[in-house]
Amino acid sequence: MAIEIERKFLVVNEAWRTAPAVYFCQGYLNRSKERTVRVRVAGELGYLTIKGATTGARRAEFEYEIPLEDAKQLFTLCDGPLIEKYRRKISHEGMLWEVDEFLGENQGLVVAEIELESESQTFAKPDWVGVEVTADARYYNSNLSVHPFSKW
Helix, strand or coil, X not given: CCEEEEEEEEECCCXXXXXXXXXXXXXXXXXXXXXXXXXEEECCEEEEEEEECCECCEEEEEEEEECHHHHHXXXXXXXXXXXXXEEEEEEECCEEEEEEEECHHHCCCEEEEEECCCCCCCCCCCCCEEEECCCCHHHCHHHHCCCCHHHC
C-alpha cells in the first residue's frame, strides 16, 4: 500500500517566493472521514488521487495521472467549490518542501508541506516555516473547499 507521511506548517515570510510557481486547480469527488477522492490539474497534467483516513501525519495515498481533458471534465462532478493555488517546490538541506499559496476564498493562506519517510524522521526547517498545523483538519485541502480560510 502507498503511504503518505506529510507534515504541514504555516509560512511566516516571503523568502519562498523566489521559486517558480505552478498553477493547481482541484476538486473532490468524495470527501469523508474514511477517504477523499480528488481530481487535480497541475500545470498541464491531470491526476486522480485517493487518500485514506489520516492517523497522525500518515495516510494511504494512491495517485494516478489521467488525461488532462478527463480531469477538467471530472471537475463538473465535484461536490463543492474548487481549490485554486500556486505551488512552489523548494529544496532545503536535502529535503523537498512544497509551498501552496491559495487563491479565491482561501487567499491569504500559505502552507508549506514536507513528505517524510517515517513519522520520526528529523529535518531542518527553513526560516520561512512557522507553526505546525498537521493535526488541524481546517488546513486539509478537502476542508478548505467547503470551509474556506476567509470565513474562519
